[in-house]
Amino acid sequence: MIKSSWSDSSSVTVLAPAKINLILRVLDRRSDGYHNLWSLMQTVALEDEIRISPQTVSGDIRLRCNVAGLATDRSNLVYRAAAAVLDRAGSGPGLDIDLVKRIPMGAGLGGGSSDAAATIRALNQALCLGWSAETMSEVGQALGSDVPFFFYAPSGCVWGRGELVKPIRLQGSRWIVLVNPGFPVETRWAYQQLTSTRAEVRPLSPAIRDIEQESALDWSRATALAENDFEEAVFAAYPLLRRIKQDLLAQGAETALLSGSGATVFGVFTEEATARRAKAILKADRRFTVFAAPTCSGPLVVASATAVESPLG
Numbered sequence: 001m002i003k004s005s006w007s008d009s010s011s012v013t014v015l016a017p018a019k020i021n022l023i024l025r026v027l028d029r030r031s032d033g034y035h036n037l038w039s040l041m042q043t044v045a046l047e048d049e050i051r052i053s054p055q056t057v058s059g060d061i062r063l064r065c066n067v068a069g070l071a072t073d074r075s076n077l078v079y080r081a082a083a084a085v086l087d088r089a090g091s092g093p094g095l096d097i098d099l100v101k102r103i104p105m106g107a108g109l110g111g112g113s114s115d116a117a118a119t120i121r122a123l124n125q126a127l128c129l130g131w132s133a134e135t136m137s138e139v140g141q142a143l144g145s146d147v148p149f150f151f152y153a154p155s156g157c158v159w160g161r162g163e164l165v166k167p168i169r170l171q172g173s174r175w176i177v178l179v180n181p182g183f184p185v186e187t188r189w190a191y192q193q194l195t196s197t198r199a200e201v202r203p204l205s206p207a208i209r210d211i212e213q214e215s216a217l218d219w220s221r222a223t224a225l226a227e228n229d230f231e232e233a234v235f236a237a238y239p240l241l242r243r244i245k246q247d248l249l250a251q252g253a254e255t256a257l258l259s260g261s262g263a264t265v266f267g268v269f270t271e272e273a274t275a276r277r278a279k280a281i282l283k284a285d286r287r288f289t290v291f292a293a294p295t296c297s298g299p300l301v302v303a304s305a306t307a308v309e310s311p312l313g
Contacts, residue, residue: 013302018047019044021259029195041149048100052096052126095123113140117150117300152165168211190261234261256268
């Protein structure tokens with residue numbers, strides 16, 4: 001019997017942050033059909049909210065979401081994460097799960113993966129499982145390549161398919177302006193475009209290899225190394241994304257980059273005021289959804305029964 005910290009009327013709430021890829025290198029194709037990756041990832045305080053309560057009536061998982069078009073059945077990553085925890089734990093209560101989506105979907109921001117990781121972490125605490133980050137990562141990696149990173153957040157080096165993560169501390173803080181153009185970029189398509197258009201796979205630079213050996217990294221060094229292998233192919237098909245990058249740089253971003261395979265483009269700013277000014281200017285284009293948020297400085301935290309306010313203004 002699983003020991004639980006829940007009472008019949010309590011719930012747990014966890015915030016699931018977006019991620020950005022400050023560096024994203026797509027390397028050789030693996031024997032399993034996936035590509036080896038190397039990425040420097042950072043969480044950002046644009047967050048979905050997940051609230052989980054034990055059911056007293058049935059043993060089912062019931063998922064509700066504020067986004068009408070998002071499936072809430074077994075295809076949803078939150079549902080799958082909850083089911084995977086209960087399966088590995090051996091048993092458990094039925095669950096009522098409420099998902100509030102704020103992170104755009106199909107946007108290169110890891111929203112679904114973060115939601116899955118947050119669900120695993122919340123249930124690990126609520127059910128008193130005592131799982132380590134490594135164990136939670138094992139459960140998560142079967143759900144998606146980006147899921148393991150969130151157990152080591154706020155920042156880390158990620159390689160392999162995404163299952164290998166080394167936490168690294170980015171010294172200082174930054175404000176991030178995220179610009180979503182209003183359309184998704186399908187990940188499989190992006191990989192097809194990349195592999196069909198590039199002449200060769202570039203090896204990792206010595207500067208990137210050096211990062212793997214360090215426990216801390218200055219933000220200015222991280223932004224100087226910023227790159228994303230998807231940009232050339234994705235920008236060729238979607239010139240608007242290149243323009244967004246140029247606009248962010250024109251508004252004072254240290255660097256601007258496609259996140260993941262897109263479609264969100266982000267800018268890194270040293271000052272909150274400059275970031276908020278850039279947000280206001282870019283929001284003038286009504287096609288865009290624009291967020292300004294600080295980088296996260298700590299791991300996912302599971303809260304108590306009351307809903308947690310988003311830090312976004």
